[in-house]
Amino acid sequence: MKIHKYDTVIVGAGGAGMRAAIESTKRSRTAVLTKLYPTRSHTGAAQGGMAAALANVEEDNWEWHTFDTVKGGDYLVDQDAAEILAKEAIDSVLDLEKMGLPFNRTPNGTIDQRRFGGHSRNHGEAPVRRSCYAADRTGHMILQTLYQNCVKEGVEFFNEFYVLDQLITEVDGVKKSAGVVAYELATGEIHVFQAKSVIYASGGTGKFFKVTSNAHTLTGDGQAAVYRRGLPLEDMEFFQFHPTGIWRMGILLTEGARGEGGILRNKDGERFMEKYAPVMKDLASRDVVSRSIYTEIREGRGCGPEGDHVYLDLTHLPPEQLDAKLPDITEFARTYLGIEPYTDPIPIQPTAHYAMGGIPTNVEGEVLADNTTVVPGLYAAGEVACVSVHGANRLGTNSLLDINVFGKRAGIAAAEYAQTADFVELPENPESLVVEQIERLRSSTGSERVSEIRRELQETMDANVMVFRTEQTIKTAVEKIAELRGRYKNVAIQDKGKRFNTDLLEAVELGNLLDLAEVMAVSALARKESRGGHYREDYPNRDDVNFMRHTMAYREVGADGTETVRLDYKPVVQTRYQPMERKY
Amino acid sequence: MATPVLDKADAAGSPEPGAADSPYITVTFRIRRFNPEVSAEATWEDFQLEIDPKERVLDGLHKIKWDLDGTLTFRRSCAHGICGSDAMRINGKNRLACKTLIKDINPEKPITIEAIKGLTVLKDLVVDMEPFFQAYRDVMPFLITKDTNEPTRERLQSAEDRERFDDTTKCILCAACTSSCPVFWNDGQYFGPAAIVNAHRFIFDSRDEAGEQRLEILNDKDGVWRCRTTFNCTDACPRGIEVTKAIAEVKRALITRRY
Numbered sequence A: 001m002k003i004h005k006y007d008t009v010i011v012g013a014g015g016a017g018m019r020a021a022i023e024s025t026k027r028s029r030t031a032v033l034t035k036l037y038p039t040r041s042h043t044g045a046a047q048g049g050m051a052a053a054l055a056n057v058e059e060d061n062w063e064w065h066t067f068d069t070v071k072g073g074d075y076l077v078d079q080d081a082a083e084i085l086a087k088e089a090i091d092s093v094l095d096l097e098k099m100g101l102p103f104n105r106t107p108n109g110t111i112d113q114r115r116f117g118g119h120s121r122n123h124g125e126a127p128v129r130r131s132c133y134a135a136d137r138t139g140h141m142i143l144q145t146l147y148q149n150c151v152k153e154g155v156e157f158f159n160e161f162y163v164l165d166q167l168i169t170e171v172d173g174v175k176k177s178a179g180v181v182a183y184e185l186a187t188g189e190i191h192v193f194q195a196k197s198v199i200y201a202s203g204g205t206g207k208f209f210k211v212t213s214n215a216h217t218l219t220g221d222g223q224a225a226v227y228r229r230g231l232p233l234e235d236m237e238f239f240q241f242h243p244t245g246i247w248r249m250g251i252l253l254t255e256g257a258r259g260e261g262g263i264l265r266n267k268d269g270e271r272f273m274e275k276y277a278p279v280m281k282d283l284a285s286r287d288v289v290s291r292s293i294y295t296e297i298r299e300g301r302g303c304g305p306e307g308d309h310v311y312l313d314l315t316h317l318p319p320e321q322l323d324a325k326l327p328d329i330t331e332f333a334r335t336y337l338g339i340e341p342y343t344d345p346i347p348i349q350p351t352a353h354y355a356m357g358g359i360p361t362n363v364e365g366e367v368l369a370d371n372t373t374v375v376p377g378l379y380a381a382g383e384v385a386c387v388s389v390h391g392a393n394r395l396g397t398n399s400l401l402d403i404n405v406f407g408k409r410a411g412i413a414a415a416e417y418a419q420t421a422d423f424v425e426l427p428e429n430p431e432s433l434v435v436e437q438i439e440r441l442r443s444s445t446g447s448e449r450v451s452e453i454r455r456e457l458q459e460t461m462d463a464n465v466m467v468f469r470t471e472q473t474i475k476t477a478v479e480k481i482a483e484l485r486g487r488y489k490n491v492a493i494q495d496k497g498k499r500f501n502t503d504l505l506e507a508v509e510l511g512n513l514l515d516l517a518e519v520m521a522v523s524a525l526a527r528k529e530s531r532g533g534h535y536r537e538d539y540p541n542r543d544d545v546n547f548m549r550h551t552m553a554y555r556e557v558g559a560d561g562t563e564t565v566r567l568d569y570k571p572v573v574q575t576r577y578q579p580m581e582r583k584y
Numbered sequence B: 001m002a003t004p005v006l007d008k009a010d011a012a013g014s015p016e017p018g019a020a021d022s023p024y025i026t027v028t029f030r031i032r033r034f035n036p037e038v039s040a041e042a043t044w045e046d047f048q049l050e051i052d053p054k055e056r057v058l059d060g061l062h063k064i065k066w067d068l069d070g071t072l073t074f075r076r077s078c079a080h081g082i083c084g085s086d087a088m089r090i091n092g093k094n095r096l097a098c099k100t101l102i103k104d105i106n107p108e109k110p111i112t113i114e115a116i117k118g119l120t121v122l123k124d125l126v127v128d129m130e131p132f133f134q135a136y137r138d139v140m141p142f143l144i145t146k147d148t149n150e151p152t153r154e155r156l157q158s159a160e161d162r163e164r165f166d167d168t169t170k171c172i173l174c175a176a177c178t179s180s181c182p183v184f185w186n187d188g189q190y191f192g193p194a195a196i197v198n199a200h201r202f203i204f205d206s207r208d209e210a211g212e213q214r215l216e217i218l219n220d221k222d223g224v225w226r227c228r229t230t231f232n233c234t235d236a237c238p239r240g241i242e243v244t245k246a247i248a249e250v251k252r253a254l255i256t257r258r259y
């Protein structure tokens, strides 16, 4: 075991982690621990753009952006946070441009902007061009630009280090962050990082679904690490299903495709979104479009022999426009489907895409231990966190924005805290939980296989807690997850070695997915209403009287060692917008 | 509008093996295995698997790892060609496993899969990427400007100036190009094509003011002049970057100092 001491430790080197690192490295001795090489992070997969009311191409302002964010999130958004997001959007785009990001340009040389779902002029009058973009590679450019600037600032990375545990020490009755425990992939060695500040920026958890736009590595490690240490997770029932994933594969085809004029059609060639969202049509918010697609499929208007998908039609757009604005996604269709988007429509279906919930934080990125108390020295930003700026449903282009705005804020806050705080003493045998977990997996002779349990988990999640949910389906999922958690105790791996043991780490990651799947399902069962990404067929309406509140899920361990999820609730911060019915 | 009949779209489908008109075929993956914890020697190992030929080589590797041999080790993340994790030598050519479909590489014969060349193999298909990233860092891959007071708004750039370096912004640092280059195989000191591509991305960016410095770095004995224009890199690049052309443009800029 090795012990390291840093002022600030950042877990994750995607957009949020690197944006934080650029700030904290200037102010404190910082280490970035990341299970992937920074440029492999899934921020690089983001395509469509990053929202900011620059008003470069038409009238726009941050107040309209705030309203759209609140409405898009079905009023579960904390409005003070949404206002910060929309206001600081402008500088965060300009920051990236100054760091070198090659945005697409307008004829007069300013940053170009395009339409995106749910972003509107003057509180819903018509779509507005608010998304700043670089072709359909915006996330790639953000990730590369931030990495380039980390190289410039001399940020210290520990690549292929998996953080598996959060260390917490109680000082005078206050739970404080003491550091993290990490596993080094190359050697199998355990490292303890003592740090004054820790920032989680470890991304999403989409891999508990089968059809997903998320990378294999998005397994919610950060959420699981803090949850296991008794800290809450907020709004985990809210997961976004993006309307346009490649049929059965889940690879994303950006909403920018519809922003450029692409149209969704059913098997009769009908532009069905006109029925469901007369004003915004194909650019209504994502939860609305995903439900509309499944309604078409259920009512027998789906395409293909099994009627299980619809089409994204780009054939009416000039090939030059597709080449210039959507080069990557048109290539995905060619590579993975053998389809030429110039002439043929692309089969799509909703794909599990984004975790609105996560580790609760305030607007400085400080992690909450309950509804109000912060955990000194602990921060979170990006998809792992829940500020909450996305509420029940995130608007497209608001996450690349979130990682930049709140990554920067968390980086500054954590480093400033580290400048004045003292190190918190490490708990005794800080590495013990991780060592135990790894030894158990390595020496297990059980009969269960990681791949089989994961497959069954993904199947039950897709079948029961996706776009449509009912009491019955969620209960089925809860029971299945409990069964799988039982069987997981009996899981064995084949690779017993120390070097690059990805077999072992896949088993660890599966444990995280199982914990988080349980939290999601239990939270969803209790929310007897429909709001944003959480749609209950048995409770099809939003219920502001009983459920205008955030879910806070805690892990409880009984005297006999049984684990359960305990739910509590937190009020939503409302400032200027009163809840209204959501129409697009 | 007529509803197109989509037999092509079956591509993504994966019915159960053995089902009526099952698309599944049997293929052999012949993989170069190496694990110094077990043996100092690398060996070839054959795996037979049932797979839909429209699936990716990465799907085949997962089938092996998940159902046959959990010790098989490779890097991967995004599974659709944007993270750069899984460059490997497939039938003797550098490719991304997640962007290569089985049907496109003649599944009748055993498919050989080995680690990319020129970087130290650490285990199976995993190589030491550090020298690769070091060469990248050496070319100062970040925007450098001299303006003392930054503009409040964005710097302006015409669409044409933006287009000038578009191709080289697409790089995902997968190392397929560098590890296909015979000069790099023979001399690991050579910067390699990927580093030059990333230098190009800044040299030809109208906003950047350190082109001269970067050109000096690339003028070094281990710099661009080592390139022998074999085009292996361009063939290997999964992002379709015209790597050889980018290198030629850097050479020309060095001669004329115009960029």
Ligand SMILES: Cc1cc2nc3c(=O)[nH]c(=O)nc-3n(C[C@H](O)[C@H](O)[C@H](O)COP(=O)(O)OP(=O)(O)OC[C@H]3O[C@@H](n4cnc5c(N)ncnc54)[C@H](O)[C@@H]3O)c2cc1C
Residues within 6 Å of the ligand: A011, A012, A013, A014, A015, A016, A017, A033, A034, A035, A036, A037, A038, A041, A042, A043, A044, A045, A046, A047, A048, A049, A050, A051, A138, A139, A161, A162, A163, A164, A201, A202, A203, A204, A213, A214, A215, A221, A222, A252, A254, A353, A354, A381, A382, A383, A384, A396, A397, A398, A399, A400, A401, A403
């Ligand atoms: C296909 C796709 C397209 C998208 N398009 C858009 C878009 O156009 N606009 C938009 O606003 N949003 C978009 N999103 C959403 C957005 O891209 C993501 O939410 C955002 O990039 C997440 O960034 P992050 O920094 O939080 O996490 P990531 O970029 O996922 O980074 C996570 C980091 O954490 C590290 N990590 C994870 N676990 C551990 C561990 N245990 N130990 C150490 N390190 C760990 C990883 O190595 C990685 O570096 C898209 C998402 C997807 C999947």
Ligand code: SF4
Residues within 6 Å of the ligand: B170, B171, B172, B173, B174, B175, B176, B177, B178, B193, B194, B197, B236, B237, B238, B239, B240, B241, B243
């Ligand atoms: S230039 Fe192409 S092959 Fe080379 S590292 Fe970049 S993406 Fe990979």
Ligand code: FES
Residues within 6 Å of the ligand: B075, B076, B077, B078, B079, B080, B081, B082, B083, B084, B085, B086, B096, B097, B098, B099
């Ligand atoms: S797994 Fe990301 S490029 Fe292949």
